[in-house]
Amino acid sequence: MKDISQSIKQALWQLPLLICLSIFISLISNYWRSDTLPLIGDWSMTAQLSVAGEESQVIPLDKAEQLFHKKTAIFIDARSKSEYASGHIPGALSLSWQDVDQGYAEHAGLLDASENIVTYCDGEACNLSHELALFLKEMGYENVQVLVNGWTEWNNAGLPTDREN
Amino acid sequence: MPGCRRIEKIEQMDDKYIINSTVKKTSQCGKFGLLFLLLRIALGLMFVYASYDKILHPQAFSVAVYNYQLLPDMLINVAALTLPWLELLLGLCLMSGAWLPGATVLSSGLLTLFLGVLVFNQFRGLDIHCGCFSTETTSSPAGLGTILRDIGFLAVSLYLTVQVLFIER
Numbered sequence: 001m002k003d004i005s006q007s008i009k010q011a012l013w014q015l016p017l018l019i020c021l022s023i024f025i026s027l028i029s030n031y032w033r034s035d036t037l038p039l040i041g042d043w044s045m046t047a048q049l050s051v052a053g054e055e056s057q058v059i060p061l062d063k064a065e066q067l068f069h070k071k072t073a074i075f076i077d078a079r080s081k082s083e084y085a086s087g088h089i090p091g092a093l094s095l096s097w098q099d100v101d102q103g104y105a106e107h108a109g110l111l112d113a114s115e116n117i118v119t120y121c122d123g124e125a126c127n128l129s130h131e132l133a134l135f136l137k138e139m140g141y142e143n144v145q146v147l148v149n150g151w152t153e154w155n156n157a158g159l160p161t162d163r164e165n
Numbered sequence: 166m167p168g169c170r171r172i173e174k175i176e177q178m179d180d181k182y183i184i185n186s187t188v189k190k191t192s193q194c195g196k197f198g199l200l201f202l203l204l205r206i207a208l209g210l211m212f213v214y215a216s217y218d219k220i221l222h223p224q225a226f227s228v229a230v231y232n233y234q235l236l237p238d239m240l241i242n243v244a245a246l247t248l249p250w251l252e253l254l255l256g257l258c259l260m261s262g263a264w265l266p267g268a269t270v271l272s273s274g275l276l277t278l279f280l281g282v283l284v285f286n287q288f289r290g291l292d293i294h295c296g297c298f299s300t301e302t303t304s305s306p307a308g309l310g311t312i313l314r315d316i317g318f319l320a321v322s323l324y325l326t327v328q329v330l331f332i333e334r
Contacts, residue, residue, distance in 0.1 A: 007266045007330045014267020018258070022251035030223065030246050037223045037246060043231055043238040 045124050045148045057133060059145035061153050064118055068159070073116035076136075078128035079151070089120070089154055090162040097121075097128040100135060108139075116143045120150025201328055208272065208321050209259030212252045215298050219249035234291065235282060251275070259325075269326040276319040283312050 030036055046058050059067075067073035068089070075092035077084045084094040093110065095103045111117070117136060119129040126149070133144045147153070155161065219226040227245035230236065236244055255275070258268035279297075286307065297311065 010264070011266035011270045011330065014264040015271050018254055018264070018267055018271055019251065022254050023247050025254075026246040026250040029220075029250070033223075035224065037227060037242050039242055039246075040239050041227060041242040043241060 057146050059118055059147055061157060064147045065159060067116055073118050076117060076119045078119050078121040078132040085164040087161050087163045090160055095132060097132050113140050114142060117141055118145050118147050120147040122151035124149045204321050205259045205325050209256045212256030216249040216252035233282060265329045269322065269329045273322040273326045276315060276322050280315045280319055283307055283315060
């Protein structure tokens with residue numbers, strides 16, 4: 001019995017010691033690396049969509065609003081058709097990511113390769129708009145940008161919306 | 166240090182009052198001794214191997230941790246930095262036999278945590294790459310096979326923990 005409680009007592013100090021040692025070693029080794037990882041990383045969607053050195057694919061809300069009022073951009077809603085029907089940015093095309101192949105075939109004629117395109121969906125973590133933007137870029141459209149958390153931000157700013165009946 | 170062999174010295178007096186002492190080696194644990202040794206070295210090797218790629222590529226591993234969508238953003242990088250080193254230390258302890266009580270408990274705890282996370286993500290329908298043994302995101306995603314493999318490791322670890330903590334030697 002004495003041996004058993006001794007083992008358990010050993011576990012009680014060895015466990016936190018192992019954890020502390022690994023934290024200590026990891027911080028030191030990280031410090032000395034050439035590509036140090038920041039201790040608190042920027043995991044926001046905006047940071048993820050911005051590749052260092054390249055122009056950011058993200059378009060801020062105020063710029064998107066300017067393009068909307070000047071009518072110099074085409075907005076594309078990457079959400080599902082039903083979500084589009086219950087509310088979307090006026091003039092926006094519905095090209096849901098789920099049915100992108102079919103939807104693209106229908107809409108391709110409407111889009112000019114040099115036009116400004118802004119894709120959006122809903123939610124900070126929503127990936128649909130980003131995927132759609134990449135897809136369109138592959139198809140040869142040069143000016144495609146993403147309005148992160150587009151639908152919520154658009155509504156929060158009190159900007160005009162449309163809905164289908 | 167838990168061991169499996171006991172050395173007994175048997176002394177006998179024969180007719181001429183001469184003491185014959187023979188040294189008898191007995192294996193106290195029988196076949197379990199060898200099994201224990203093999204399993205702890207194998208599990209230790211697994212942890213060392215698992216940690217290798219992740220220590221070399223913390224950036225890539227932090228993406229894997231992020232994809233699990235379990236930790237708040239602020240903790241992701243610290244977790245991504247610390248976990249591989251913890252695995253390495255664990256592996257070395259298991260292989261060398263040092264600090265076995267702490268190492269086996271920690272190993273069982275970690276593997277239980279991993280199992281919980283894997284099962285939870287299966288329920289969530291999250292189709293992501295495990296990040297278990299490498300930071301390679303082109304390998305197949307974490308699914309049922311990964312869960313079964315983890316259960317296997319956990320079973321081994323629990324066996325070792327019980328042996329170290331509760332079986333007297």
